[in-house]
Amino acid sequence: MxxxxxxxxxxxxxxxxxxxxxxxxxxxxxxxxxxxxxxxxxxxxxxxxxxxxxxxxxxxxxxxxxxxxxxxxxxxxxxxxxxxxxxxxxxxxxxxxxxxxxxxxxxxxxxxxxxxxxxxxxxxxxxxxxxxxxxxxxxxxxxxxxxxxxxxxxxxxxxxxxxxxxxxxxxxxxxxxxxxxPGALYLTVRVTGRSGAAMLAESATPPGGVIASAGVVLAELAHWRADYLAADPRTGQTGRACGIGAVSGGWPEKPDLLPARLRVDLYVVAGDPVEPKELAAGLADRLRARCARSALRDCAVEVEAEPVASxxxxxxxxxxxxxxxxxxxxxxxxxxxxxxxxxxxxxxxxxxxxxxxxxxxxxxxxxxxxxxxxxxxxxxxxxxxxxxxxxxxxxxxx
CATH class of the missing domain: 3.40.630.10 (Zn peptidases)
Structure with a gap:
């Protein structure tokens, strides 16, 4: 040199x-x-x-x-x-x-x-x-x-x-x-039942509170993620990715209350054209079908999409x-x-x-x-x- x-x-x-x-x-x-x-x-x-x-x-x-x-x-x-x-x-x-x-x-x-x-x-x-x-x-x-x-x-x-x-x-x-x-978006999953008291598990919907059945939601999200990634068309230099970044529910300062809502936040990446609302609607349908076969059958399920960039x-x-x-x-x-x-x-x-x-x-x-x-x-x-x-x-x- x-x-x-x-x-x-x-x-x-x-x-x-x-x-x-x-x-x-x-x-x-x-x-x-x-x-x-x-x-x-x-x-x-x-x-x-x-x-x-x-x-x-x-x-x-x-x-x-x-x-x-x-x-x-x-x-x-x-x-x-x-x-x-x-x-x-x-x-x-x-x-x-x-x-x-x-x-x-x-x-x-x-x-x-x-x-x-x-x-x-x-x-x-x-x-x-x-x-x-x-x-x-x-x-x-x-x-x-x-x-x-x-x-x-x-x-x-x-x-x-x-x-x-x-x-x-x-x-x-x-x-x-x-x-x-690639572009990116956030998905917010909300599963809502009825609140209750920890000392009276049956007072909540589902019994024990919605967080006690969080595994049902997380397992279905894992299946959905696998399907989403498997459908990656690998457009140009880019690909797809997805991960759960946050899980929340309840009041840490007062855990004797059973919360009515479970929230899961996901970050989704797509190199191919993806319509956020359609992606959210499809995921909501899957979660509703899965929850209907579980203790969460009486809970409402919503999925909201928030686009970041295309x-x-x-x-x-x-x-x-x-x-x-x-x-x-x-x-x-x-x-x-x-x-x-x-x-x-x-x-x-x-x-x-x-x-x-x-x-x-x-x-x-x-x-x-x-x-x-x-x-x-x-x-x-x-x-x-x-x-x-x-x-x-x-x-x-x-």
Missing amino acids: ASGVRRLGTLLRERLLDVLRLLDTVPAPRGRERTAAHRLRGWCADRWPHVAWQVLEHGPEGGSLIADHGAGPLLYSHLDTSLDRDGPGTPLVTGDTTPVGPLDVTGDRVTGFGLGVARGPVAAALVAFAEAGAGRLLLAGSGTHRRGDGITGLDAYTGSYPLPRSAIVAKCGPPTLLWHE AAATPADAPVVTAARTAWLDEFGAPPPPLTGWTGSTDGVVLRAHGVDTVRLGPQAGPAADDPRRDALSLTRLTAYARLYRRLLTESPA
Whole structure:
């Protein structure tokens, strides 16, 4: 490797670590990223004063970092993390209430909270943009899928600024290029009987309360999930996925009351066109038929669909995809591997819905060996993606 290239790689690595260390000190829970966005803007303005860094505020506490170098594509990632570091829902997901440790760098490995979603790619995108001198940057607030109708950073941006013809989504993912991403939706299952008292089991419908028969519902959902996945037509690069993310019912502070309602929440991914209402109606019919043969026979069953985004694809020969293939080949010495069955949905689908040709690429993250709440990334690989993003900003169509 030439000494100039080696020095450039060292400089990028140092700047990436500077950004990662800063991000690790500022929480950015979804919808409350404003403090982190302003802190990051001030930090960037000190280091790259030739760039007009701005914070786009949205909602009560949301915020996105934006900047513009002029002609070129949009480089996109998001500031918020999938989990809140100390949020009330985090222990329910992780099963761990101990404090999460700080960022750690050991050799080529960096580990920390939120690196996979999405601080690793954010750092690479930020450094790449500052070095490129071309294109636009959007590090959006509220970029992770979450229930609620609050405005996202991408919504605020598309409502305030004209979009370019092409975009690069900087997110962790498979070791290849993505130009086709699946859509996603939430399904809410509610099974409702009659409440009662724990000391009088027969006072509830069904006797003992609806939660006592939750296994009937969960077993049927498992059968439905298997059928849903088996019907996957594997459209383009994408596939189907489905999982139960939450089960709830009753009042933890007063468990002597038997609840009338069981609620189950599912996350559903589809690369093929799926009509959410039809999917919900079909699942409701199955659950009603199964409950009718059980202690839940006198309970009402409802399934509600909440669309998140529809699957969307950029043509495989679009200029931004072609440019990304060429850059990938030059960086890694081989073409991007083919991919089918991908089930990760990001804001790339939103950009494509606005008519923006979009390609997604980013490093691969995994759980840290000592704490699965922390992600691990290769700094060498992260630096390579920073070089890719920088090149695409200068060589892709605006």
